[in-house]
Amino acid sequence: MSEKTGPHASTENIINANGSSDDLAVPVYVPTPKNAKPPSKYRKIINWTIASAVLAAIYAHFIWATWYFIEKTEGTLDSTTCTGYGFWMILFIFINFGVAYKFVLKKYCIPPIERYVWKPCAALFKKVPYATLGFLGLILVAILVFLIVDTSDDWWRLMPLTGLVIYVAFGFLLSPNKRQIPWTTVLSGLIAQFILGLLMIRWDVGRNIFSCVGDKIDTFLNYAVNASAFVYGENLVLEQGIFAFNSLAAIYLMSFAINILYYYGIMQSIILNLGIFLQWLLGTPICESVNSAANIFLGMSESPFLLKPYLDHMTDSEIHSIMTSGFASVSGTVLAAYISFGASPAHLITSCVMSAPAALCYSKLMYPEVEEVLVKRENVKKIKMEYESLLDAAVKGAGEAAMIVLGIIANLISFIATIYFINGVLSWLGTLVGYTEEGELWTLEIILGKVFIPLTYTMGVQWDECEKVGQLIGVKTIVNEFVAFQKMGEMDLSPKSKIIATYSICGFANPGSVGIMLSTLGAFMPNKRENLTRLVFRAFLGGCFVCFMTACIAGLLTP
Known part of the structure; x- marks a missing residue:
């Protein structure tokens, strides 16, 4: 095995699935920064101290906010779900779930369930033909x-x-x-x-x-x-x-x-x-x-x-x-x-x-x-x-x-400029065969809108708006989604x-x-x-x- 398999990757960072050093193994790549210094023996203690302090501050503030919400306000959880105390409660629940998952569920709860419940049930299910x-x-x-x-x-x-x-x-x-x-x-x-x-x-x-x-x-x-x-x-x-x-x-x-x-x-x-x-x-x-x-x-x-x-x-x-x-x-x-x-x-x-x-x-x-x-x-x-x-x-x-x-x-400047150029050519070609009115000029959007009408119709768009949505899909597909979203903002479309x-x-x-x-x-x-x-x-x-x-x-x- 070569000494390096990627930028700043050392040999001790390259292992295969069973821990051997076989050259044919699929590598596990953990980049090591240049001039990396060995971690201080106090680094882990410092990190734990900071994390504990942050968690303690979160709990203290949540208790304080709960007391204030109950004693000093007349709001309800429903009315504050996305703006006030209700939203903070949801975030607090997620924070606690994350901590519980990292230190308890992932290590002690999920492995036994996977070993004694999920895997036996999955194996039993596979034995029955076409059960899945x-x-x-x-x-x-x-x-x-x-x-x-x-x-x-x-x-x-x-x-x-x-x-x-x-x-x-x-x-x-x-x-x-x-x-x-x-x-x-x-x-x-x-x-x-x-x-x-x-x-x-x-x-x-x-x-x-x-x-x-x-x-x-x-x-x-x-x-x-x-x-x-x-x-x-x-x-x-x-x-x-x-x-x-x-x-x-x-x-x-x-x-x-x-x-x-x-x-x-x-x-x-x-x-x-x-x-x-x-x-x-x-x-x-x-x-x-x-x-x-x-x-x-x-x-x-x-x-x-x-x-x-x-x-x-x-x-x-x-x-x-x-x-x-x-x-x-x-x-x-x-x-x-x-x-x-x-x-x-x-x-x-x-x-x-x-x-x-x-x-x-x-x-x-x-x-x-x-x-x-x-x-x-x-x-x-x-x-x-x-x-x-x-x-x-x-x-x-x-x-x-x-x-x-x-x-x-x-990309926006170049692609939008390209659209203007194509529309200019199409408009000129249209005038040569009689399309001279402002509303009848040939443009890329009009052509793509008509091509994609069947596509948008099968998505559930009402017939009178299929051409507009088809224009957006066409512009997105041949130009990019930025231009398509920009044009959508300029269109008068129904909510659906x-x-x-x-x-x-x-x-x-x-x-x-x-x-x-x-x-x-x-x-x-x-x-x-x-x-x-x-x-x-x-x-x-x-x-x-x-x-x-x-x-x-x-x-x-x-x-």
């Missing part, structure tokens, strides 16, 4: 009965079922190994996507929770707008609302905060646990599951970094799944820009969450696994980020955000059509992203560049179809 498919089939029948009863007063709401059937059929027809399709994974993913939609879109409590979360994110991102006004002046930021100074300012704050969460290992824990849950739910390999969970928060170029040491050992099906997940979702750092165009924060978050299981199941439908998966759950360890300190992590986050903002500005449009364009599947995906993964796995170029277009289509399926479920569940 039968169980999933019953759930699908229950969902269908629910939809029939729920839409009894408006049968038009069942139209998106047609779209779901069409997109699944497309995935099946495009599959090169139809006999290897894991139908349990496909059905599990579809059921999980529907249940998430039911909880987050249709259920009043779930919808209110995510609406509250969306409002809090919006409030958090607005702090960046105030900071931007301090730097650039209130006239440019607050009064004129110039996009580069107003909307994009929030990206700095998001990247800044995410890097801090990475420094403390919080983000890695969240992503790894979500990935393990998706693996348990869908039966997909751990790397695909972790990547799909990461795509809820990160972009398609950031998520693979978590899997950097394992990428070169992945099968074609796993690579296809990683690319599909990247195309089917968006990065949390750019949600602020979409919100500034009028998109609902709650629906943007819901779309990212629903796309996680959908991308996994659809990628396995389009490109099933036929190779041996080398990277198992026991290989995966949390990766430590190369930050010297909290301040170093925060500063690097802000610096990375600057590159993201510059890239967004460059706007919701369906939001889900259908909330993804990175566009030509520019294809180049980003190939360059990012190509740098991580140079030995598999041919595999990447062979699979990327298929994954691009998969990402588009996942967004359309999510839009169909939103159409089914939105009255």
Whole structure:
């Protein structure tokens, strides 16, 4: 084995699943910063002291707030769920659950349940032929009965079922190994996507929770707008609302905060646990599951970094799944820009969450696994980020955000300019055959809107708005989602059509992203560049179809 397998990685950090040093083993990669100093023997004591002090302060404040709420105010928990004491109580419960999970549940409760309950039941279930498919089939029948009863007063709401059937059929027809399709994974993913939609879109409590979360994110991102006004002046930021100074300012704050969460290992824990849950739910390999969970928060170029040491050992099906997940979702750092165009924060978050299981199941439908998966759950360890300190992590986050903002500005200017150029050419060609009136000029939006009318109709959009939503999907697919969200903010759409449009364009599947995906993964796995170029277009289509399926479920569940 060579002395180094990655930047600043030492030999003692490279092990295989059984702890040996065999050269063929899949490496576990834990980067070591340059000039890293051995940890002080007092460091652990200091960290524990700080954590205990913070936890004690949280408990003291919660007790104080509880006393004040009961004795000095006349509010109720319902009225303060998203604004006052009720919201603080919810946060307090989550904090206690996190502490209990880390120190009690994870070590002492979950392993015995998994060993003595879950694994024996799973083994017994596998002995019965087609038991899993039968169980999933019953759930699908229950969902269908629910939809029939729920839409009894408006049968038009069942139209998106047609779209779901069409997109699944497309995935099946495009599959090169139809006999290897894991139908349990496909059905599990579809059921999980529907249940998430039911909880987050249709259920009043779930919808209110995510609406509250969306409002809090919006409030958090607005702090960046105030900071931007301090730097650039209130006239440019607050009064004129110039996009580069107003909307994009929030990206700095998001990247800044995410890097801090990475420094403390919080983000890695969240992503790894979500990935393990998706693996348990869908039966997909751990790397695909972790990547799909990461795509809820990160972009398609950031998520693979978590899997950097394992990428070169992945099968074609796993690579296809990683690319599909990247195309089917968006990065949390750019949600602020979409919100500034009028998109609902709650629906943007819901779309990212629903796309996680959908991308996994659809990628396995389009490109099933036929190779041996080398990277198992026991290989995966949390990766430590190369930050010297909290301040170093925060500063690097802000610096990375600057590159993201510059890239967004460059892409917007170039792509919008290209649209203007294409529209100019189309308008000129139209005038040569008699289309001279202002409302009849040929434009890219009008052509794409007409092409995608059947597509939007199967999602549940009313006929008179199908062309508008089709324009958004077309612009998102051939240009990018920024331009599509910008145009959506300028359109007069009904609330339901706007919701369906939001889900259908909330993804990175566009030509520019294809180049980003190939360059990012190509740098991580140079030995598999041919595999990447062979699979990327298929994954691009998969990402588009996942967004359309999510839009169909939103159409089914939105009255």
